[in-house]
Amino acid sequence: MTAPAIVLVADGPDDDAVNSSLAAIRDDLRAARPDLRIFLGRVGGPEPSLEGVVAALVEDAVGEAVLVPLDLVSAADHRPELDTFHRSPDIHLAVSRPVGPASELLNILDERVREALHRGGALEIDGLILAAPAGGDVRGSSLLARRARQWAAHHRIPVQLAVEEGSGRATASAVASLRAQGRRHIAVGSVYLTPTPDYQVHAHAALRAGAIAVTAPIGPTPHLRQLILARYAFGAMELLDGTPTQLSAEVLEGEES
Structure with a gap:
């Protein structure tokens, strides 16, 4: 068959x-x-x-x-x-x-973060942001929060979760929050499948707010x-x-x- x-x-x-x-x-x-x-x-x-x-x-x-x-x-x-x-x-x-937002997502994001840091010539990070578009179901939102905690525990650095409505404000706010804690080498892991306009807006907002690297979409x-x-x-x-x-x-x- x-x-x-x-x-x-x-x-x-x-x-x-x-x-x-x-x-x-x-x-x-x-x-x-x-x-x-x-x-x-x-x-x-x-x-x-x-x-x-x-x-x-x-x-x-x-x-x-x-x-x-x-x-x-x-x-x-x-x-x-x-x-x-x-x-x-x-x-x-x-x-x-x-x-x-399966646990394997963090493996992909780790690869994308390394690629983004290499492109920018950065050597280290002291803060991470897990950024994802809004619109998921209740279970998905719960799992995204768990992924942020798991990522923080794995790398032993603060991780902020940013859920984007399309304006880039959530990502920029997360960067500002980490910078207020004294973090200066912040990378953003983007839970976007493809380079949609919303992805582009969030990436630009992150860089304007002071992030040193933003990952490419999952692809x-x-x-x-x-x-x-x-x-x-x-x-x-x-x-x-x-x-x-x-x-x-x-x-x-x-x-x-």
């Missing part, structure tokens, strides 16, 4: 840099798993639209697919529009949990690839069983610790 297809579900503006980054994530996954059919579907307007991708799968007689939301700030909830596809009579679909990385495949695996199990996989808060707690 053919494995279900993977459809990476992403939102965001119709922007060349965003589109290229999302395509790179899809292509990285395809290169790693040539045995799987992997597609990218956009919601909110940009092409390739999720509607068009699902229609093409139906036309190609693909019987099953797992929709994997590329959302880094929600841990359990997905966009309501995805439930419409979930009930499609022409193809069996499962909607996986979002990628979310394609082996850690992200493994997270996507893990979400896909759970979704594929749901298709096999024929019933939704409901994970309790206790299971999520242990899985994301």
Whole structure:
């Protein structure tokens, strides 16, 4: 039996840099798993639209697919529009949990921080900011706060969490808070998947406020690839069983610790 297809579900503006980054994530996954059919579907307007991708799968007689939301700030909830596809009579679909703020995210951010420091010629840091866009679910917000605490414990330096509404104020305020504590070598870890305009605003705000380095968006990385495949695996199990996989808060707690 053919494995279900993977459809990476992403939102965001119709922007060349965003589109290229999302395509790179899809292509990285395809290169790693040539045995799987992997597609990218956009919601909110940009092409390739999720509607068009699902229609093409139906036309190609693909019987099953797992929709994997590329959302880094929600841990359990997905966009309501995805439930419409979930009930499609022409193809069996499962909607996986979002990628979310998993613990592996800190490994990616550590790599991005090192890259940012190298670009800026900096040698050390004495403060960190974990910056993420607003809009996640309650569980995701709780996990982001936990990631900030874990990051602080790992590096043994203060870490501020900044949840951005799009203006850059939260990041700038977090930088100011650390500077008020006497910290002068502050790096910002950006929990943004792609270089959206909101990412650019937050990055500029951080640098204006005195940060010495701001990480690039997550983009394609082996850690992200493994997270996507893990979400896909759970979704594929749901298709096999024929019933939704409901994970309790206790299971999520242990899985994301």
